[in-house]
Amino acid sequence: MKVRRKGIMKRFLPRTLFGRSLIIVVAPIILLQMVTTYIFFDRHWNRMTGRLAFAVAGETAILADQFESDPPPETVQRIAGYASRNLELLIGFDRGGTLQTVDREHSGWDSIVASMLAGALENQVRRPFEIAVDIEDKWVSIGVQLTNGVLHVTLPQGRLFSSSGYIFLLWMFGTSIVLIVIAILFMRNQVRPIRRLAVAAERFGKGRDVPAFKPEGAHEVRQAARAFLEMHERVRRQIEQRTAMLAGVSHDLRTPLTRLKLQLAMLGDSPDVQACKADIEVMERMIQGYLDFARGEAGEVATRTDIARMLERLVAAAKREGADIVLSVQGDPGASIRPLAFERCLMNVVANARRFGTTVWINAAATEEAIEIAVDDNGPGVPEERYEDVFKPFFRLDSSRNVETGGVGLGLPIAMDVIHSHGGRIWLEKSKHGGLRVVMTVPR
Numbered sequence: 542m543k544v545r546r547k548g549i550m551k552r553f554l555p556r557t558l559f560g561r562s563l564i565i566v567v568a569p570i571i572l573l574q575m576v577t578t579y580i581f582f583d584r585h586w587n588r589m590t591g592r593l594a595f596a597v598a599g600e601t602a603i604l605a606d607q608f609e610s611d612p613p614p615e616t617v618q619r620i621a622g623y624a625s626r627n628l629e630l631l632i633g634f635d636r637g638g639t640l641q642t643v644d645r646e647h648s649g650w651d652s653i654v655a656s657m658l659a660g661a662l663e664n665q666v667r668r669p670f671e672i673a674v675d676i677e678d679k680w681v682s683i684g685v686q687l688t689n690g691v692l693h694v695t696l697p698q699g700r701l702f703s704s705s706g707y708i709f710l711l712w713m714f715g716t717s718i719v720l721i722v723i724a725i726l727f728m729r730n731q732v733r734p735i736r737r738l739a740v741a742a743e744r745f746g747k748g749r750d751v752p753a754f755k756p757e758g759a760h761e762v763r764q765a766a767r768a769f770l771e772m773h774e775r776v777r778r779q780i781e782q783r784t785a786m787l788a789g790v791s792h793d794l795r796t797p798l799t800r801l802k803l804q805l806a807m808l809g810d811s812p813d814v815q816a817c818k819a820d821i822e823v824m825e826r827m828i829q830g831y832l833d834f835a836r837g838e839a840g841e842v843a844t845r846t847d848i849a850r851m852l853e854r855l856v857a858a859a860k861r862e863g864a865d866i867v868l869s870v871q872g873d874p875g876a877s878i879r880p881l882a883f884e885r886c887l888m889n890v891v892a893n894a895r896r897f898g899t900t901v902w903i904n905a906a907a908t909e910e911a912i913e914i915a916v917d918d919n920g921p922g923v924p925e926e927r928y929e930d931v932f933k934p935f936f937r938l939d940s941s942r943n944v945e946t947g948g949v950g951l952g953l954p955i956a957m958d959v960i961h962s963h964g965g966r967i968w969l970e971k972s973k974h975g976g977l978r979v980v981m982t983v984p985r
């Protein structure tokens with residue numbers, strides 16, 4: 542039950558900060574207006590209109606009594622003059638006449654006023670009557686059937702109806718619309734810096750360059766933006782340092798290694814020398830791996846790249862080397878990536894698949910927000926409990942470090958580094974072709 546209620550709340554609450562804060566401001570205004578309007582109409586306006594109707598009905602009742610006693614014409618004149626001067630009532634007496642039924646179709650305020658007046662007349666006059674409301678000329682006329690004729694009473698609408706209700710509502714809605722507009726403008730300015738920060742953080746997470754922006758907005762937002770920019774700078778510097786160091790060390794190690802190799806070459810061809818040579822070969826490949834990795838990372842900027850074309854190139858090159866690779870692409874997998882690093886990642890994964898299987902299947906699919914690339918092979922695969930280990934640097938399932946069965950153990954760690962720096966994910970699965978399935982996703 543609790544869960545469901547939360548779901549309903551979520552469904553009706555706007556999802557953006559802008560929408561939510563607007564609701565926080567607007568909802569009380571609307572609620573207040575509804576309550577005020579209700580109280581105003583129920584208590585004040587209705588009661589006042591009722592009293593006005595009561596007064597008019599009372600006066601009409603007195604007039605009806607007077608006219609029913611068959612007064613002489615002078616008295617009729619006197620009463621009419623008296624009523625028009627003091628009560629704003631125009632009197633007409635149709636001696637011997639009968640009441641004409643009029644079309645009683647009122648709408649809006651007039652219908653409320655008319656029905657209140659009708660109720661009051663019924664109570665006080667206690668004779669058949671008709672009411673006609675002339676909205677345009679703002680007149681109300683009442684006809685009452687007396688025993689000796691028809692009494693016509695015409696009065697201005699102002700005697701029955703107070704326009705202060707209209708004015709009150711107009712002011713109330715007018716001011717609240719002004720308030721809401723001001724709130725919208727103000728809120729937009731408050732939300733903009735937060736949105737900018739969110740976009741920057743998202744770009745950073747995906748490994749794209751973050752445009753410099755000035756911290757703006759409320760104090761807390763500015764503080765968060767400043768902290769983000771500092772963090773971004775620190776991380777950038779760290780990556781730079783790491784790659785520079787890696788490249789430096791690898792480069793420097795090459796020279797003594799070359800020297801060692803030369804010295805070994807002069808030592809002849811004993812089994813010990815052979816073993817040393819093999820070790821040196823491994824070291825050289827490691828160093829090459831570091832250098833490739835460092836080169837891929839350093840300073841490469843993300844650009845919009847057609848991943849399908851990149852895969853086709855890779856597959857064509859592998860086929861020339863005699864590999865059996867099946868490529869299938871769904872959708873249009875274009876994304877903002879760092880092409881060298883990304884190609885290195887793909888190459889590492891495909892190289893593994895080629896080494897361990899005889900056939901490789903590459904499947905790329907583009908969805909709205911991500912590109913998914915899966916590389917399958919029909920090799921022996923990796924036991925599930927080793928899925929995490931193979932991403933660790935220098936880890937190999939075959940611990941003999943045989944050059945034939947594997948490399949240095951940096952292929953997958955580098956691939957993971959590249960994918961993560963693009964804000965993507967990489968994981969292993971069991972392939973339906975029997976071997977290993979490596980799945981990579983990157984946001985577009």
Ligand SMILES: Nc1ncnc2c1ncn2[C@@H]1O[C@H](COP(=O)(O)OP(=O)(O)OP(=O)(O)O)[C@@H](O)[C@H]1O
Nearest residue numbers: 893894897922931937938947948949950951952953
């Ligand atoms: N497709 C695969 N099938 C079976 N085992 C695999 C597969 N891919 C990787 N592995 C296992 O994971 C280990 C680590 O792979 P990784 O690519 O990191 O290193 P490597 O291939 O041994 O060396 P490098 O790629 O640096 O030359 C491999 O040694 C291998 O044991």
Ligand SMILES: [Mg+2]
Nearest residue numbers: 893948952953
């Ligand atoms: Mg490898």
